[in-house]
Amino acid sequence: MILAMNHPKRATISEIAARAGVSKGAVSFALNGRPGVSEETRTRVQAIADELNWKPNRAARALGQSQAGAIGFVLNRSARILGTETFFPQLLSGMQLGLTGSHTALHMMVVGSVEEEMEAYREWWQSRIVDGVIMVDPRVDDPRLEVLEHLGLPAVQVAGHPSQTAAIPAVWADDRAATDTLVRYLHGLGHRRIAYVAGPEELEHTQLRRQEFSASAEALGLDASQSVISGYEADDAARVTRELLGRSARPTAVMYDTDVMAMASLRAAQGLGLRVPDELSIVSFEDSLLVQLGNPPITSLTRDTVAFGTLAVKTLLEHIAAETSVPSIEGAQPRLSIRESSGPAPPSS
Amino acid sequence: MILAMNHPKRATISEIAARAGVSKGAVSFALNGRPGVSEETRTRVQAIADELNWKPNRAARALGQSQAGAIGFVLNRSARILGTETFFPQLLSGMQLGLTGSHTALHMMVVGSVEEEMEAYREWWQSRIVDGVIMVDPRVDDPRLEVLEHLGLPAVQVAGHPSQTAAIPAVWADDRAATDTLVRYLHGLGHRRIAYVAGPEELEHTQLRRQEFSASAEALGLDASQSVISGYEADDAARVTRELLGRSARPTAVMYDTDVMAMASLRAAQGLGLRVPDELSIVSFEDSLLVQLGNPPITSLTRDTVAFGTLAVKTLLEHIAAETSVPSIEGAQPRLSIRESSGPAPPSS
DNA sequence: CTTCCAAACTAAACCGATATAGTCAAGACC
DNA sequence: GGTCTTGACTATATCGGTTTAGTTTGGAAG
Numbered sequence: 001m002i003l004a005m006n007h008p009k010r011a012t013i014s015e016i017a018a019r020a021g022v023s024k025g026a027v028s029f030a031l032n033g034r035p036g037v038s039e040e041t042r043t044r045v046q047a048i049a050d051e052l053n054w055k056p057n058r059a060a061r062a063l064g065q066s067q068a069g070a071i072g073f074v075l076n077r078s079a080r081i082l083g084t085e086t087f088f089p090q091l092l093s094g095m096q097l098g099l100t101g102s103h104t105a106l107h108m109m110v111v112g113s114v115e116e117e118m119e120a121y122r123e124w125w126q127s128r129i130v131d132g133v134i135m136v137d138p139r140v141d142d143p144r145l146e147v148l149e150h151l152g153l154p155a156v157q158v159a160g161h162p163s164q165t166a167a168i169p170a171v172w173a174d175d176r177a178a179t180d181t182l183v184r185y186l187h188g189l190g191h192r193r194i195a196y197v198a199g200p201e202e203l204e205h206t207q208l209r210r211q212e213f214s215a216s217a218e219a220l221g222l223d224a225s226q227s228v229i230s231g232y233e234a235d236d237a238a239r240v241t242r243e244l245l246g247r248s249a250r251p252t253a254v255m256y257d258t259d260v261m262a263m264a265s266l267r268a269a270q271g272l273g274l275r276v277p278d279e280l281s282i283v284s285f286e287d288s289l290l291v292q293l294g295n296p297p298i299t300s301l302t303r304d305t306v307a308f309g310t311l312a313v314k315t316l317l318e319h320i321a322a323e324t325s326v327p328s329i330e331g332a333q334p335r336l337s338i339r340e341s342s343g344p345a346p347p348s349s
Numbered sequence: 350m351i352l353a354m355n356h357p358k359r360a361t362i363s364e365i366a367a368r369a370g371v372s373k374g375a376v377s378f379a380l381n382g383r384p385g386v387s388e389e390t391r392t393r394v395q396a397i398a399d400e401l402n403w404k405p406n407r408a409a410r411a412l413g414q415s416q417a418g419a420i421g422f423v424l425n426r427s428a429r430i431l432g433t434e435t436f437f438p439q440l441l442s443g444m445q446l447g448l449t450g451s452h453t454a455l456h457m458m459v460v461g462s463v464e465e466e467m468e469a470y471r472e473w474w475q476s477r478i479v480d481g482v483i484m485v486d487p488r489v490d491d492p493r494l495e496v497l498e499h500l501g502l503p504a505v506q507v508a509g510h511p512s513q514t515a516a517i518p519a520v521w522a523d524d525r526a527a528t529d530t531l532v533r534y535l536h537g538l539g540h541r542r543i544a545y546v547a548g549p550e551e552l553e554h555t556q557l558r559r560q561e562f563s564a565s566a567e568a569l570g571l572d573a574s575q576s577v578i579s580g581y582e583a584d585d586a587a588r589v590t591r592e593l594l595g596r597s598a599r600p601t602a603v604m605y606d607t608d609v610m611a612m613a614s615l616r617a618a619q620g621l622g623l624r625v626p627d628e629l630s631i632v633s634f635e636d637s638l639l640v641q642l643g644n645p646p647i648t649s650l651t652r653d654t655v656a657f658g659t660l661a662v663k664t665l666l667e668h669i670a671a672e673t674s675v676p677s678i679e680g681a682q683p684r685l686s687i688r689e690s691s692g693p694a695p696p697s698s
Numbered sequence: 699c700t701t702c703c704a705a706a707c708t709a710a711a712c713c714g715a716t717a718t719a720g721t722c723a724a725g726a727c728c
Numbered sequence: 729g730g731t732c733t734t735g736a737c738t739a740t741a742t743c744g745g746t747t748t749a750g751t752t753t754g755g756a757a758g
Contacts, residue, residue, distance in 0.1 A: 007501030010475055012744055023708050028746060038706060055475035059417065060744035062408035063713045070456075082438040089431040089438060096459040105478060107419075107454055110445040126359055126404035128714095129454060152356030234638065263642040270644065289583060293612040295619065295644040361714060372738045377716060387736065409714035412743045477744095 011052035019052075020045050031056075062128065070105040071316055072130035074117045076137065077110060081232060086259060086288035087305055091158070094309020095134065102317055104131075114139070118147045125153045132320045134158065134312050135168075138204040156316040158308060160205035162328040169319065170328040171312045175205045178301055178334050179212040182283055185299075185336060186253045187220050190345035191281065195244050195251035196227035197237060197261060206257070209285070213255075224249060230261065237261035238268035245272055245280070252345045253281035259288040262298050266341065277343035287337055296340035303334040360401035368401075369394050380405075411477065419454040420665055421479035423466045425486065426459060430581060435608060435637035436654055440507070443658020444483065451666055453480075463488070467496045474502045481669045483507065483661050484517075487553040505665040507657060509554035511677040518668065519677040520661045524554045527650055527683050528561040531632055534648075534685060535602045536569050539694035540630060544593050544600035545576035546586060546610060555606070558634070562604075573598060581606075583613035590614035594621055594629070601694045602630040608637040611647050615690065626692035636686055645689035652683040 017027045022041060029036040030045035031054075037045070062068050073095065075088060082088065092108075099106060107130050111117050121144070124130045132154035135144060148155045149167050157168055160175035186194050196213045198206045210227045217225040230240040237256065241264075244251060256262035262284035266276060274280045276296060284291050284300040291298035308331050319326045366376045371390060378385040379394035380403075386394070411417050422444065424437060431437065441457075448455060456479050460466050470493070473479045481503035484493060497504045498516050506517055509524035535543050545562045547555050559576045566574040579589040586605065590613075593600060605611035611633035615625060623629045625645060633640055633649040640647035657680050668675045 007499065010477070013746095014744075022706095024745080025709080025747080026707060029707090032746085036706065041706080053471075053475065055472055057412070057744050058476045058478045059408045059411035060713090061746075063406070063412050063715085064744080064746045066713070068408065077442075082442050085438060089434060093426075093431050093459050105456055106458065108457055109455065110442050122402075123404055126402060127407045128359070129407045150356065234642065260638060260642075267642060267644060289609060290639055290642070293583065293609075293616060293639070294642075295616060362716095363714075371736095373715080374717085374739080375737060378737090381716085385736065390736080406714050409743090410716075412714080412745085413716045415743070 008053060010057075011049075011054040012057070013054070016045060016048050016052065016054060019048050066128070068128050068131045069103065070107045070130050071099075071313065071320075072120070072124050072133040073106060073108045074120045074133065074135075075108070075110050076112065076114060076117050078112060082110065086290065087286070090305035091136070091309040091312075094306035094311075095313045096309075097306070098310040098313030098317070104317065114143060118144055121147055121153055122151065125151050132156070132316045134316060138170075139202050140204050140207055142204070154316065154319045156312050156319060158312050160208050162330075167325060169315060169326050171308060171315055171331055172328060173303065173308070173331050174333065175208045176212040178285065179209045180216050181334075181336055182255050182285070182301065183213060183216040183220065183222075185338075186255070186281060186283065186342070187222065189253075189281065189343065191251075191253040192222055192345065193224045193249060193251045194222055194253045194255065195225065196255045197230050197240055197244070197257065197265065198227050199230065199232050199257040199261070201229050209257070225251075232258060232260065234260050234264035238264045241265035241268045242272065245269060245274065252279075253283070253342070256282070256284045257286070259284055259286045259290045259298075259300070262286075262300070262341075263290055263294055266294055266298065276341055279346055281342040281345070283342050292339075294341065299339045299342040300337055301334040302337045304332050307332060357402060360398075360403040361406070362403075365394060365397050365401060365403060368397050415477065417477050417480045418452065419456045419479050420448075420662065420669075421469070421473050421482040422455060422457045423469045423482065423484075424457070424459050425461065425463060425466050427461060431459065435639065436635070439654035440485070440658040440661075443655035443660075444662045445658075446655065447659040447662030447666070453666065463492060467493055470496055470502055471500065474500050481505070481665045483665060487519075488551050489553050489556055491553070503665065503668045505661050505668060507661050509557050511679075516674060518664060518675050520657060520664055520680055521677060522652065522657070522680050523682065524557045525561040527634065528558045529565050530683070530685055531604050531634070531650065532562060532565040532569065532571075534687075535604070535630060535632065535691070536571065538602075538630065538692065540600075540602040541571055541694065542573045542598060542600045543571055543602045543604065544574065545604045546579050546589055546593070546606065546614065547576050548579065548581050548606040548610070550578050558606070574600070579610065581609065583609050586610035587613040587617035590617045591621065594618060594623065601628075602632070602691070605631070605633045606635070608633055608635045608639045608647075608649070611635075611649070611690075612639050612643055615643055615647065625690055628695055630691040630694070632691050641688075643690065647690040648688045649686055650683040651686045653681050656681060 013024055013027050017024045026037050027045050030042040031049055058069055109120050135155055135157045138157050138159045145165050145168055155168050157170045159170040159172045161172050163170040198210055213227050228240055230236045262282055266282055269276060269280050276282055282298055284298050287300040287302040291300050311331055315329060362373050362376050366373045375386050376394050379391040380398055407418055458469050484504055484506040487506050487508045494514050494517055504517050506519045508519040508521045510521050512519040547559055562576050577589055579585045611631055615631055618625060618629050625631055631647055633647050636649040636651040640649050660680055664678060
């Protein structure tokens with residue numbers, strides 16, 4: 001800035017020391033509540049610091065104690081998909097809640113591939129920008145775990161089951177139980193031909209859910225039930241749904257991995273002239289405003305994503321502070337929110 | 350960590366210097382492409398740095414040159430609302446795009462009030478955590494502008510019109526023109542009683558849009574048209590809509606500020622037995638997957654929010670680098686995406 | 699009246715980079 | 729041959745904190 005301004009000068013510890021007539025070290029002791037200064041000096045220093053509106057310079061502190069004072073979060077999502085996600089902003093809110101009071105900042109980045117994500121971890125860690133990271137969307141044989149472990153970068157994954165890798169604790173939700181809940185609910189309504197439209201195969205929870213879906217269907221004797229893979233995009237799910245419903249013995253109920261998939265498919269089914277829920281029941285693994293505002297609103301599993309974010313951050317902070325591994329933690333179970341998109345199986349089946 | 354591990358040690362410039370047999374300064378010159386070292390030394394140093402996988406310590410660099418290497422973004426949103434927003438994640442993606450290649454990180458925080466937001470600005474600036482911030486949702490007589498100016502914290506606002514405050518440049522969209530577009534579109538379809546359900550009054554764009562709505566309606570001779578205030582929550586909008594539609598001379602078309610408001614109101618109207626668009630046309634200022642998956646899909650103004658984010662970040666980086674004020678910039682105009690929720694006014698009107 | 703100890707400090711090193719002032723040798727020039 | 733200049737470095741200060749190793753002082757204990 002060229003013009004002279006009355007912007008408050010950003011005070012340093014040396015200025016405070018000069019004003020208080022003590023050394024820098026004494027000021028540091030006083031402001032950090034450590035022993036080594038008298039109570040009287042402490043209050044005097046504190047008063048001066050308050051008056052000058054002093055805040056510790058993050059870079060200096062980080063440099064001194066080799067700590068960044070921030071955690072990182074990389075989200076691998078295309079811009080288009082991101083705007084439709086309810087999971088992410090909710091998780092973010094929760095993470096924020098977990099951070100309040102810890103004087104830790106959140107560093108974040110949106111990327112388009114796993115490679116970029118791993119590169120971000122490497123760079124953040126080498127540059128001491130973060131002290132740890134939260135990782136989401138675990139994959140089958142996830143290459144990121146290897147990178148995190150190799151770097152020694154503290155991390156917590158938000159996952160569908162406890163980490164295989166002891167070094168990377170997980171905050172997890174029981175995806176198997178969730179799947180079972182949906183299948184049994186539909187079975188209880190009389191459905192015998194149930195389809196499950198799952199997301200990308202490489203995601204770990206896709207695999208967990210599909211396995212459980214098969215096991216559950218078999219246990220209940222639902223022979224004609226099957227799961228199919230679809231992309232997370234609305235169009236993908238709609239196309240897969242139209243294909244499913246065009247078959248000779250079409251399913252009477254369909255389960256979807258996400259809110260977007262369920263909503264897009266609801267419209268696709270209605271476009272084929274099927275009445276929901278009279279002729280077809282639709283349920284979703286993911287609850288959100290989107291499915292709540294559907295016509296009809298869609299029955300879904302409600303998960304407290306905000307709480308998950310908070311739990312993940314707290315676990316990570318603990319992990320960082322302890323400098324030792326912490327155990328995986330199971331988050332709250334999802335609840336089934338029954339809405340108008342699901343009902344008794346049609347008699348003809 | 351207690352166990353011995355093969356984690357790569359995070360190399361420092363001193364180690365590189367030792368290995369190359371030169372001084373720290375020479376290494377710094379070599380790695381930053383400055384004169385003072387021979388080409389031969391430069392390549393040798395670079396090779397060693399690559400081998401050790403060296404990345405500059407961000408804190409050390411920040412401390413030295415009094416630059417944080419990060420920009421900040423505070424979002425004032427409740428966790429519940431946040432999960433339903435499409436604006437925010439899209440803006441975030443755009444911001445990310447604007448940051449790529451600049452070696453600048455994004456620091457972010459979700460808060461629940463303007464006061465917390467201002468406190469975050471103060472703290473971030475005093476602690477040198479950020480070099481500048483992106484501010485969204487300008488308000489009427491916005492107290493944040495004062496704080497930003499007083500601190501001398503470089504900022505860019507994403508706004509509905511150019512900044513009144515020369516010191517805080519804006520990346521803006523012409524909200525007046527947008528409002529006019531919607532009103533004229535509905536007028537062209539024969540609608541004469543148009544209602545506008547706007548968001549919170551304290552937001553600047555609410556005021557801009559309402560003013561223009563009145564002016565536009567008057568110019569077209571739409572006497573019975575009016576705008577009403579509603580919260581951004583789905584329930585608020587639905588309640589306001591039911592109230593509007595319950596009146597004796599009910600509107601034949603309603604405009605909504607956001608996608609969520611439009612969707613919730615669509616269901617509310619359908620709940621009252623009104624057919625959309627035959628008896629009631631609904632349009633939204635905001636496009637998103639939500640309105641696209643509506644039943645029927647809702648006519649809306651499509652804005653390139655991602656591009657706005659990118660533009661805002663680029664403007665901010667320029668602002669920071671130039672250390673002088675930069676002018677406000679107008680972003681791309683929104684386009685009207687006509688869908689099935691709007692049609693000719695019913696004959697009875 | 700020493701001696702010892704703890705409390706309350708100060709001085710200085712340190713973190714890892716950048717920036718600046720010097721040093722040194724080789725070559726140019728008068 | 730002596731002075732200048734330039735390139736290629738080295739040594740050191742610096743950023744703003746934290747931390748460690750002293751130092752001073754007052755009072756208690758012997």
